[in-house]
Amino acid sequence: MADLDDIKDGKDFRTDQPQQNIPFTLKGCGALDWGMQSRLSRIFNPKTGNTVMLAFDHGYFQGPTTGLERIDINIAPLFEHADVLMCTRGILRSVVPPATNKPVVLRASGANSILAELSNEAVALSMDDAVRLGNDSNLLIVFYVQIMPDDLVMQLHRF
Incomplete structure (x- = not known):
């Protein structure tokens, strides 16, 4: 347990560092759900957007x-x-x-x-x-x- 062992990392939620949202590589597909983006990432090269x-x-x-x-x-x-x-x-x-x-x-x-x-x-x-x-x-x-x-x-x- 973090409290019993006096480990400070257990209470450091890094509120000073915002979560990074990585934009989806295919134009117009940023609002798609995770499953669709995952399948499109297999079909299209995530680095180039080509296939x-x-x-x-x-x-x-x-x-x-x-x-x-x-x-x-x-x-x-x-x-x-x-x-x-x-x-x-x-x-x-x-x-x-x-x-x-x-x-x-x-x-x-x-x-x-x-x-x-x-x-x-x-x-x-x-x-x-x-x-x-x-x-x-x-x-x-x-x-x-x-x-x-x-x-x-x-x-x-x-x-």
Whole structure:
């Protein structure tokens, strides 16, 4: 006990020294909560505010894309050179090794690109799946049109 041992440090609360508030490095993100700032700090370099994002989520709307048919062979060797990986949940589960120490941005929207407008997207990833997969952020592409499906509008409140 500080009082019994006559230790003076136990009562020195340093009231003469104000607490330092370190501003967040990303412009416009200072008011975000700690959890969001923590995830953004993994995606963006805190010193520079920049990132190199390796995006290989194109297959969901383009189908098998030349050079992206075998992501395990053509894209996986590039993982170490990127700051963050952007992919779909299927690619994350099947190709990205869990030991890859990179933040992940998961595509959370999807659409049928055959016989339909690509802008007719829907939410394709639940928040439970996103948390289970341990991603750092979700990518949700929304094409706003005046005739938006009501169910999509209702699904967007979760993001």
